[in-house]
Amino acid sequence: MSSLKSQVSSLSFEIVACEGEARAALISTRRGVIETPVFMPVGTVGTVKGIRFEELESPDLGAQIILGNTYHLWLRPGIEVIKASGGLHKFIGWDRAMLTDSGGFQVWSLGKLRKISEEGTEFRSHIDGALCFLSPEISMQVQAALGAEIAMAFDECAPGEATHDDARRSMELTLRWAKRSKEAFERYRTAGGSQRVDVEKPVPPETAVDPLATASGSVPTSNLRHNQALFGIIQGASHLDLRRESLERTVEINFDGYAIGGLSVGEAKPVMLEVIEDIAPRIPADKPRYLMGVGTPQDLIEAVARGVDMFDCVLPTRNGRTGQAFTSRGKLNVKNARFTNDQRPLDESCRCSVCRRHSRSFIRHLYLAGEMLAAILLTHHNLAFFLDTMRGVRQAIRSGQFAKFRREFTEQLSSGFE
């Protein structure tokens, strides 16, 4: 592994303040500095659903980094289309940092539609039922073409209630896949420049045939395949011994950052917090810690208190589309008849453009009338609330006020609506 360890990391991580386990840090990428703790809006197929990029960039939201998804983008529009644009950033028109998930979780989520083997995962496309195959090598190849600042190792997830035996099997497979992910990733990273690399065996550039090349194969790949960082993923379901072992052996492979995967997949919330509390502080302190797919604003704060730096979750966007607003006083369901004539904003403490302009009454009307604008406004507010909460978290840690922030946030949340 020594050759892997000798790499120069493509991102730097600097802690600027701590309070207990909570940390405020800076992640430097080729596309700017990300202040942590950070919430990353989910842009599965190249769009954070229901919101324009201009809004994500606006001071209201100020998203520093968004997610893309290997599985979804690989199936549609396909890597050829994204490569023809010059990578995912150019394809979608987003110049800030991105992170791509490996597709492991999405394929796992397909349930009966997928078959997992040592080599990888065979599955049916959720779009057209076509038989597809995803492996660590293919995921890395796709992620290299997408060109996000942070790529993720290809992992297998175990259900929250997995037995010790099942969770171990899954964890061991994830570790073998992590090694293969890292090795494939390094081949792309060290190849660099305009070289093309076959996924199975590196070949000299003059004879290389890129398996991802398009008919118009003249698209330069020089900007796609270097300066990417790769994060490993810790699995082990709710079994702390497996989680610790997964962590230790994943760290041995040496990644640029470490994610806690396989949480918020059916286990009870105290179990989730127990895993985070045990594992997050054991992740090397000089590397970013990313909790995948979690959670509510309160979950985020509790995880920050346990040492987590990075988050992604579909809650603000998905719940926005189903009429639910996250507010400083808890969740608000705009469908509720009590809001029929309620002239107040979604959240009276919020200063986002939706809360400055529109009433609960109007947004409820839009939702009941099936108008797109309901989802647009709720998504905007929810993202603003998540991102603003994390801004508050960062400021609090930097000023040594995080314990107070956490206590007051929780108190207000549980006070409910009058």
Add this chain to the structure above:
Amino acid sequence: MSSLKSQVSSLSFEIVACEGEARAALISTRRGVIETPVFMPVGTVGTVKGIRFEELESPDLGAQIILGNTYHLWLRPGIEVIKASGGLHKFIGWDRAMLTDSGGFQVWSLGKLRKISEEGTEFRSHIDGALCFLSPEISMQVQAALGAEIAMAFDECAPGEATHDDARRSMELTLRWAKRSKEAFERYRTAGGSQRVDVEKPVPPETAVDPLATASGSVPTSNLRHNQALFGIIQGASHLDLRRESLERTVEINFDGYAIGGLSVGEAKPVMLEVIEDIAPRIPADKPRYLMGVGTPQDLIEAVARGVDMFDCVLPTRNGRTGQAFTSRGKLNVKNARFTNDQRPLDESCRCSVCRRHSRSFIRHLYLAGEMLAAILLTHHNLAFFLDTMRGVRQAIRSGQFAKFRREFTEQLSSGFE
């Protein structure tokens, strides 16, 4: 009618430039000055579908006035909810001018679901099938509560291919309804202040029971019911003699402006243009001329050339939601496979935020993936194109270059995509 004629109009109209029949004018309302020729985006249920009000106000679009719809808003959320907010502007959060359609056209569009009598129209709600009744008086009452700067008389539409007899019957009914609309409207307007007016007979304020009053009947109505203008609607299908008679007798009633209704409802395009060419110039020159529900950007320019000042149409929003972009070189259907790897913007001549940022390739992907952002971006661009075209029309008329503008616009449109 003399008492009606003595009114002070609630809007002023000033022509600033003419070229042939085309005119550039200013309509002053209590919510600012509208420069004509003007395109009014359609906000049927209180939202211009798929676009935020901030975008409508942005320089990209610069919408001066938007439409609301009496029929839709009356059924949902209902006038009580809008009154509780203090009128339609406050309910939706829009501080620029609005125009409300009377509901006549929408009820007529219900086809077999409605029964027209002298008194008004009985119909089944498209939402829940409930039996409803709309008349000139009720439409005026609802429009007074909505409080738009411009209200429309309650009319009946005849199909484009209506026989002379059918068109006459429809036109005569529309004229009787126009008188009733005007009379009901004047009762609200002259009542003014905080007075409440029953729709059937005006009563002193101290005993008035407002049929639209909510349980929380304390909502002041003083801002809702004055300073509104009322436009009459010219009908007569494709029969020029009926159109001229309709115009003459509608003008006798004396409205603040005149609309040409019942076009773009199935008749051939040359027939539509013939009616506009014959009728628009006969409308009193000192009043705004509004062509209802028409049309493509080219239709707009042709109508301006025939003397029309105001337009509304669902094309930019509706077609945006079905994947069609209006461009300076004609319509572009993003579903088309030829755009799969097309890195160009929707319209290479367009400077809107969508065209500055996103490619046809990306928008096509969004559309095929069923993503809301496709509709959002296409709607934005289409509205930008319509509104920008009208800005160009106004500048051209003011500088005496409209004939040239019209010719070049048409030439470019028919040049198509390379």
